[in-house]
Amino acid sequence: MSAALKPRISAQSRPRNFREAADRVTVLANPARSQAGQPLTGLVELNRKALTEAPPRHLQAVPSTPTWSRRTQLLAAFNTGISMLTSLLVVTALGGYGYTVYVDRQLDESSAHLNSLQRNGQQLTTMSEVLKNYMAEQAERPSAGLQPPRPTNVIFLKPAQRRTSAGTEAPIPTEAKPASRLAPLGY
Numbered sequence: 001m002s003a004a005l006k007p008r009i010s011a012q013s014r015p016r017n018f019r020e021a022a023d024r025v026t027v028l029a030n031p032a033r034s035q036a037g038q039p040l041t042g043l044v045e046l047n048r049k050a051l052t053e054a055p056p057r058h059l060q061a062v063p064s065t066p067t068w069s070r071r072t073q074l075l076a077a078f079n080t081g082i083s084m085l086t087s088l089l090v091v092t093a094l095g096g097y098g099y100t101v102y103v104d105r106q107l108d109e110s111s112a113h114l115n116s117l118q119r120n121g122q123q124l125t126t127m128s129e130v131l132k133n134y135m136a137e138q139a140e141r142p143s144a145g146l147q148p149p150r151p152t153n154v155i156f157l158k159p160a161q162r163r164t165s166a167g168t169e170a171p172i173p174t175e176a177k178p179a180s181r182l183a184p185l186g187y
Contacts, residue, residue, distance in 0.1 A: 139146050
């Protein structure tokens with residue numbers, strides 16, 4: 001504080017109660033009501049001291065946070081833990097429900113696709129049998145020009161030369177087989 005303000009702040013100039021301090025603050029807010037020659041900064045300093053040194057008797061101080069007993073602290077920690085566990089269980093239940101709904105939809109789509117494939121397979125089998133039956137009926141007609149197979153029309157082929165892994169041809173065994181034991185190798 002400046003030396004010029006010290007004489008003005010004395011025991012007589014201090015407010016005696018809260019109302020007097022509030023009046024001085026009002027003087028600060030309205031400079032027209034301020035006392036002549038008294039600087040505003042001095043009033044601010046004076047009002048600060050008045051409010052901090054002499055609290056009004058009809059106002060009570062705000063109590064600080066109470067200290068909790070060990071039992072209350074344990075109950076609070078238990079409550080917090082139970083709340084977190086409950087939240088975790090709810091999230092897990094919702095995730096499990098979502099997963100079962102997802103799996104159920106996938107299963108429905110897959111079974112619908114499987115049913116479609118089975119229907120298509122049955123239709124293909126039916127069409128194949130119908131075509132076989134139609135071809136058999138066409139073959140039985142004399143106008144088709146088909147003849148039953150005869151042994152004279154069978155073509156016999158000689159086996160090709162076998163190649164070894166080195167790329168050279170392996171000799172074919174020259175065992176003479178009787179003609180009656182020869183079987184057709186292809187058509």
